[in-house]
Amino acid sequence: MSEYRDLLKVYRLLKKKIQFAHLGDLISATFQDVLEKRGIVSREELLGMTVEELNREGLPDTEENRREYSEALSDYFFATRLSPCEIEDYINLARKREKAQTLSIIANRDQASSMEIYEALREFCDIPMGEVYISPEEATGIRVALISRFISSQLPFVGLAKKHITIRDMDLVLRRCLWSRKRPGKLGGKAAGMILALKILLPILEKHDAELEEYIRVPDTWYLNSGVFSEFLDRNNLYLFHTHKYKDREEIEAEFQHIEEKFRSATFSSEVVDGFRKILEEIGEHPIIIRSSSLLEDSFGLAFSGKYLSVFLTNQGDIETRLEQFINGLKQVFASTFGPDPILYRLDHDLIDYDERMAMVVQKVVGRRFGDYFFPFVAGVLFSQNVYTWNQRIKKEDGLARLVFGLGTRAVDRVSSDYPRIVPLSHPLLRPEMTSSQIKKYSQKNVDVLNLKKGCFETVDFTTLAAETKHPDLFYAVSVEKDGYLSAPYFVNQDLSRGQLFVTFEHLLSRTQFVELAKKVLSRVSAAYGRPVDMEFAWDGNKFYILQCRALSTRKELGKVTIPTDVPDEKILFTTHSGFFNSVVENLEYIVYVDPRAYDALDNFEDKMAVAGAVNALNKHLAGKRFVLMGPGRWGSSDINLGVRVTYSSINKTRLLMEIAFTKDDSTPEVSCGTHFFQDLVEADIAIVSVFPDDPDSNLNESFLLDAPSLLAETAPGYEKYGQTVRVIHVPSACEGDYLHVYLDMNTPKGIGFFSPYK
Numbered sequence: 001m002s003e004y005r006d007l008l009k010v011y012r013l014l015k016k017k018i019q020f021a022h023l024g025d026l027i028s029a030t031f032q033d034v035l036e037k038r039g040i041v042s043r044e045e046l047l048g049m050t051v052e053e054l055n056r057e058g059l060p061d062t063e064e065n066r067r068e069y070s071e072a073l074s075d076y077f078f079a080t081r082l083s084p085c086e087i088e089d090y091i092n093l094a095r096k097r098e099k100a101q102t103l104s105i106i107a108n109r110d111q112a113s114s115m116e117i118y119e120a121l122r123e124f125c126d127i128p129m130g131e132v133y134i135s136p137e138e139a140t141g142i143r144v145a146l147i148s149r150f151i152s153s154q155l156p157f158v159g160l161a162k163k164h165i166t167i168r169d170m171d172l173v174l175r176r177c178l179w180s181r182k183r184p185g186k187l188g189g190k191a192a193g194m195i196l197a198l199k200i201l202l203p204i205l206e207k208h209d210a211e212l213e214e215y216i217r218v219p220d221t222w223y224l225n226s227g228v229f230s231e232f233l234d235r236n237n238l239y240l241f242h243t244h245k246y247k248d249r250e251e252i253e254a255e256f257q258h259i260e261e262k263f264r265s266a267t268f269s270s271e272v273v274d275g276f277r278k279i280l281e282e283i284g285e286h287p288i289i290i291r292s293s294s295l296l297e298d299s300f301g302l303a304f305s306g307k308y309l310s311v312f313l314t315n316q317g318d319i320e321t322r323l324e325q326f327i328n329g330l331k332q333v334f335a336s337t338f339g340p341d342p343i344l345y346r347l348d349h350d351l352i353d354y355d356e357r358m359a360m361v362v363q364k365v366v367g368r369r370f371g372d373y374f375f376p377f378v379a380g381v382l383f384s385q386n387v388y389t390w391n392q393r394i395k396k397e398d399g400l401a402r403l404v405f406g407l408g409t410r411a412v413d414r415v416s417s418d419y420p421r422i423v424p425l426s427h428p429l430l431r432p433e434m435t436s437s438q439i440k441k442y443s444q445k446n447v448d449v450l451n452l453k454k455g456c457f458e459t460v461d462f463t464t465l466a467a468e469t470k471h472p473d474l475f476y477a478v479s480v481e482k483d484g485y486l487s488a489p490y491f492v493n494q495d496l497s498r499g500q501l502f503v504t505f506e507h508l509l510s511r512t513q514f515v516e517l518a519k520k521v522l523s524r525v526s527a528a529y530g531r532p533v534d535m536e537f538a539w540d541g542n543k544f545y546i547l548q549c550r551a552l553s554t555r556k557e558l559g560k561v562t563i564p565t566d567v568p569d570e571k572i573l574f575t576t577h578s579g580f581f582n583s584v585v586e587n588l589e590y591i592v593y594v595d596p597r598a599y600d601a602l603d604n605f606e607d608k609m610a611v612a613g614a615v616n617a618l619n620k621h622l623a624g625k626r627f628v629l630m631g632p633g634r635w636g637s638s639d640i641n642l643g644v645r646v647t648y649s650s651i652n653k654t655r656l657l658m659e660i661a662f663t664k665d666d667s668t669p670e671v672s673c674g675t676h677f678f679q680d681l682v683e684a685d686i687a688i689v690s691v692f693p694d695d696p697d698s699n700l701n702e703s704f705l706l707d708a709p710s711l712l713a714e715t716a717p718g719y720e721k722y723g724q725t726v727r728v729i730h731v732p733s734a735c736e737g738d739y740l741h742v743y744l745d746m747n748t749p750k751g752i753g754f755f756s757p758y759k
Contacts, residue, residue, distance in 0.1 A: 009079040014090055017075075027072045027094040031078045034090055040081050043279045046070050089130040099124040100134050100142060103167075105440055107145035113180050114227075117149060125171040139167060146170045147236045147750060150177070150225070152295070159528065177223040178275040183234065185227025188293030188359030189304070190548055194218060197535065197549035200528045202519060215544045219363040222279050226295060226357035228272060229334055236266035242568065244489070245343045245352055249620060249649075253340045263335035268327065276330075280315070280322050286621070287365040287450050289313045291548075292336065294358045296351060305680060306412065307345055307648075308358070309336035313376070313456045334358055344649040363405075364715075365450065366538035366545045366607045370469035373460070373497070376472045378539040379408030380506065382518050384526035386424055387581065390432050390748070396427035399522045405462065405477055406447035407505050407685040408547070410537060418445050420734060421505050421583050425519050428509040436486040444503040454745075466501055474501070476508040508539075519545055525549060552682070561745040563752055573740060573753040574658075576691045580676040581746060583602065583687040585656045586759050588626050588740035591729040592618050593705045594644055596632035596660050600726040608640040614712070614719040616650040616724045621715045623653040628753075630658040630705075636677040648680040656687045657741055662694050666756065689744055689751055708734040 017027055035041050041049075050069040054061050076650045078087065086512070101121040106112045133139065150170065152158065175194060180187060187195075201212050214551055233239050241259055292308035311329035315322050323335050337358045338341070346352050367376035386400035395396045400421040404409045411420045419442045451458040466474060475492045482499040488506035489496060510516055521544070528531045529551050536548040561582045594611060594692065602608050615629070629635075629651055634643035636651075641660070649659060681688055693700040710727040713720045731740050738755040745751065 006076070006080050010076055012084070013075055013079040013087055013276055014088065019480050020095060023094050023098060024071075026097060026129050028074060028090055030090055030094045031074045031292065031614065031625065032070075032098075034082075035074060035077055038081075038737055040073075041077050046073055051745075055183040057237075060487065077086055088128075089132040089624075092127050092130050093132045093134070095127050096124060096134050097138075099127065100138055104138070104142050104145065104256070107142060111183075114150070115181070115186065117146070118174055119703065121146070121167070121171055123689055125168050125550055131203075138586060139722050142167055149186075150174060151187045151195070152189065155187070157196075159190055161196050164203060164528065166204050166678050168200075168204060168261045169195070169199055172221065175220065175350060176488065177632040179225040179271075180227035180272070180281065183227040183230035185230060186295060186359060187223050187224035187225055188295050188357075188361075189297035190291055190293035191221075191223055192293075193549040193551075194221070195548055197525050197533075197546050200525050201546075211513070211517070212520070214541075215513065216521070217543045217545045219366050219538075219545055219547070220283070221364075222282070222362040223293075223328075224360035224362065226359040228360075229337075229358045231512055232266065232268060232334060233271065235269060235402065236262075238262065238266065241338050242355070243345070244338055249340070249344065252343055257340055259338050260332075260335045263331045264328070266331065273323070275325070276326055277319065277667070279499060280326060281317060283315065283362075283364060284330070285316050285322075287367070287597050288313050288326075289324075289363050289365055290333055291361040292358060293361045294332050294337065294342075294356055296346070296354060298354055298622065304342065304345065306677075307336075307342040309333045312450060312457045314450050314452050316452055316646075329416060330360065333360060338645065339353065341647050341649050344652065345680075348652055363547070366547070367407075368540065368541050369452065370471060372451055372456075372470065373449040374463065375406040375410075375449040376538040376540040376545075377471070377477070378405060378505070378514075379405055379547075380411035380420060380537065381408065382535045382537060383427075383523055383532070384522040384534070385532040385552075386426070389424070391424075391427070391430060394424040394429055394430065395426035398424070398519055399651065400424060401428075401518060403505055404444055404447075404509075406465075406536065407457075409448045410444070412536065419443060421503065421510060422712075423505075423515075425515055425522075426670060427505070436481070436484075437506065439486060440481070442524075451693075460593060462503060467497070474601060476512060477503055477505055479504040479506055496589055508621070512542070514539060514544075537748065560747065561743055563748065563750050565742050567752065567754045567756075570757045571738075572699065572705065573701050573755065574691050574751075575697075575753075576689055576744075576751040577695070577749055578690040578692065578751070581687065581744065583656075583689075583744040585626075585628075585687050585742040586739070588628050588655060588742065590622055590625055590627035591705070591727075591731060591740065592622070592627055592629045592654075593727045594631035595706065595725055595727065596662060599632050599644070600641075602725065605640060610719065611722055611725055612645050612650065614716050614722055615644055615646055617716040617719065618728060619650050619740065622740070626655050627653075628656040628742070630660060635659060648677070648684075651686075652680075652684055654686055656689065657681060658699065659688075659690045661692055687744065687758065689742070705729070 017024065020027065032043060032046065045332050047070065048092060050066050051061060052063055052075065053069055059065055062647050093102060102125050103687045107117050125638060140162055143160055143414055146167065147158050147165060177187065178541065194756045198218050201216050244255065244259065290311045290313065292310060294308055297304045297308065309332055311332055313329055337356060346354065359539055365374065367374050380401060380403040383400040386396050387400065388400060389396055403421040403423060404410045410418060410524065433442055444457050445462055447462050448457065474496055475489050478496065478501040479486050479488045480499040480501060486502065488504065522533065525535065532552045533549055534552055535546060538545040538547060552647050561584060568709050592615065594615065599611060631644050635657055637643040638645065659702055691700050705727065708729045710723060711730055712726055712728045719726065735755045737757065739757065739758050740753055740755055742753045743751065
């Protein structure tokens with residue numbers, strides 16, 4: 001009976017082989033390789049058996065007879081010694097080798113279209129993956145070709161991505177990609193970072209982490225490659241704007257409104273519009289965000305944080321209404337390619353000559369609907385390196401989180417008189433605020449949501465939102481004030497309507513997997529990148545959604561900074577116990593001082609915006625000089641009452657940015673680490689320091705700043721009216737030839753600014 005069973009096994013194998021008769025030689029060679037590697041029978045032994053059988057049957061020892069008998073013997077051994085699943089895998093391996101060779105040739109052919117490559121990729125991926133794979137070197141070659149063609153050709157990214165993004169991963173990505181049939185393109189940096197982070201954490205071919213598989217998600221995502229942008233420019237004759245970046249800053253700013261108007265009136269081809277419609281039909285009536293994903297964006301060390309536009313859409317109503325809103329949103333993001341901020345940022349980083357192209361990421365917004373509102377439970381940004389170590393117990397390497405209730409926009413931008421929860425992941429319940437009154441003051445007051453009824457992005461009061469929505473996870477988000485005490489809820493179903501609620505996230509940090517999961521995610525991804533990373537995320541329904549991931553620019557870490565202790569009091573401009581990095585900034589020739597008290601006294605919007613205009617003008621005039629920019633509260637705040645509303649391009653030439661807060665003020669400089677504004681300063685190597693003049697351990701020589709001669713009229717013509725608010729001091733002229741020197745030691749922490757001769 002055993003002979004009959006063996007005969008049946010051989011018959012079944014031959015039935016499988018005959019389906020792929022054109023691969024007969026390749027399958028046989030594969031079988032013989034496996035038999036030899038497993039020690040079942042070697043090629044020499046097969047040859048000996050073959051010759052013996054030919055002699056026994058009196059057949060001539062020809063090449064053809066040898067091949068026929070050798071193949072029959074290898075089929076017999078393969079059929080009788082391997083399981084049916086293994087046989088299936090190795091036949092499919094031969095098929096994959098054939099398709100891989102074809103894919104490799106097409107993917108590396110310069111003239112191959114995206115569709116030709118994709119069709120070859122689909123043919124490869126239509127073969128079951130199984131447990132046996134093509135050789136690592138063959139797979140790597142194809143990965144590199146696909147990643148370089150469709151995602152990014154930046155060598156640092158390709159070198160990392162080829163280790164984690166597989167051929168089949170590329171197939172899944174491209175299934176949701178819309179590309180132009182007329183122009184080639186890539187998915188861009190934002191898409192690249194998100195895809196890579198996911199594959200580092202959830203690899204197809206490596207050992208799976210059960211915890212990460214349970215919690216890690218990405219939103220449903222579609223991609224528009226940069227070829228769509230190129231075709232759009234071609235169709236509407238918008239290539240004229242490529243010279244826009246070489247104009248003077250004033251022209252760039254003045255003409256951008258005209259560019260936006262031209263983009264609004266431009267059109268897409270019917271073929272591309274049909275692609276948009278198909279995407280929206282797949283998404284359905286679910287809120288979406290259109291994210292920029294330019295070719296330069298999220299580069300290693302250059303994050304372009306917040307430089308290009310992202311647009312939220314509630315995406316409600318009939319398909320044609322949604323399509324019109326979608327197209328308008330796309331045009332806004334496309335136009336932002338030519339905005340002043342990204343162009344000046346590129347100029348600062350020697351990227352102005354790069355032919356920047358814009359791709360898009362279209363994602364379902366993470367969250368749930370509550371009445372008219374749609375938002376996630378928590379969103380924010382994670383950093384693998386914590387630069388805000390206000391307590392010596394905090395471990396820098398464990399990372400930092402900025403958390404907000406609702407959409408994460410309030411976590412990455414400096415907004416109004418509101419505060420995210422800053423979490424050192426090494427000690428998540430540790431916070432800089434000591435008292436209940438401080439915790440209440442520096443807690444989140446407003447929530448960003450999507451109003452589905454009105455069809456718009458909206459900011460609502462947290463207390464009102466909590467009462468209206470009765471969010472089921474409030475237990476994890478709030479602390480309750482009752483009888484003067486602030487405490488987290490005692491149990492999940494506790495009635496929270498009897499006290500005032502404040503966003504603290506105490507139970508999220510102490511009673512869920514969030515903190516340990518965040519640390520694991522950051523550790524894995526930053527280790528793979530070999531450098532610090534940040535990650536925008538949402539947490540909803542007890543799942544962790546990756547929204548964006550990028551490698552961060554890092555400052556050159558100074559060793560120990562020795563703070564001078566022998567500086568005469570009359571030579572000290574300021575002392576402080578607050579900052580983020582060890583820094584030494586010497587030979588500062590100019591001080592631009594925005595007097596906090598005078599700024600606060602300005603009683604209308606126009607005057608405060610004019611101060612921002614003066615700072616902008618001074619930033620340009622003093623470019624190439626070494627100067628410090630000192631001013632009230634939060635530089636870059638969207639609330640002009642809390643600080644001067646400037647963007648990166650208005651402060652990018654300073655060497656040191658100081659934020660000044662008086663305790664009698666109703667505000668204090670926000671801990672800005674984690675915001676796009678903060679990351680811009682890090683990348684530009686601009687030192688950052690906060691000074692609290694009324695703190696007994698700090699000092700600011702206001703009299704010098706107010707009494708020294710000011711050069712505002714000479715350096716910023718047209719802004720003389722604001723001479724009492726904005727002062728420009730030439731330090732050597734005011735200090736008998738001395739310059740300003742600043743030393744910041746974050747290990748102590750201490751800092752000092754003092755006047756002494758040029759070094």
